Amino acid sequence: MKKIIKKNGLSKKKHPTFNVPGYGIKNRKHVMARWRKQRGIDNKKRIKKDFMGAEPTIGYKTPDPLIGIRANGRRAILVRNQEDLKSALENPDINDFDVTIASAVGKKKRISIIELARKNNVKVTNGAHI
Numbered sequence: 001m002k003k004i005i006k007k008n009g010l011s012k013k014k015h016p017t018f019n020v021p022g023y024g025i026k027n028r029k030h031v032m033a034r035w036r037k038q039r040g041i042d043n044k045k046r047i048k049k050d051f052m053g054a055e056p057t058i059g060y061k062t063p064d065p066l067i068g069i070r071a072n073g074r075r076a077i078l079v080r081n082q083e084d085l086k087s088a089l090e091n092p093d094i095n096d097f098d099v100t101i102a103s104a105v106g107k108k109k110r111i112s113i114i115e116l117a118r119k120n121n122v123k124v125t126n127g128a129h130i
Contacts, residue, residue: 011066012069018035018053020032076097076098079101080101082112085122089122
């Protein structure tokens with residue numbers, strides 16, 4: 001079960017898992033747990049039969065103020081170099097953000113970004129392995 005985030009009286013909505021029909025049936029092990037819009041003319045899920053399970057609709061949308069908020073209640077900032085981090089540190093609300101280092105950043109620059117973040121008490125989401 002996913003953690004429910006609450007902020008300003010709003011909370012992220014719970015929703016069922018949206019799977020393709022046939023997922024979980026023993027003789028159809030090749031059907032992956034993922035969503036694909038049903039397009040067959042006789043498909044029961046397309047015509048919204050209750051026993052086939054839920055389909056993604058606009059009613060499951062997260063409220064706009066909560067979009068982009070992570071499970072710990074903070075937003076993420078993508079950083080590609082030290083200058084990006086320095087400009088982010090100038091923001092007075094930096095304590096409401098987590099820093100994520102871009103995947104294309106090499107090890108040397110990643111280490112220097114992590115050191116700068118630790119000096120300023122900013123959490124790096126993907127810097128634990130160094």
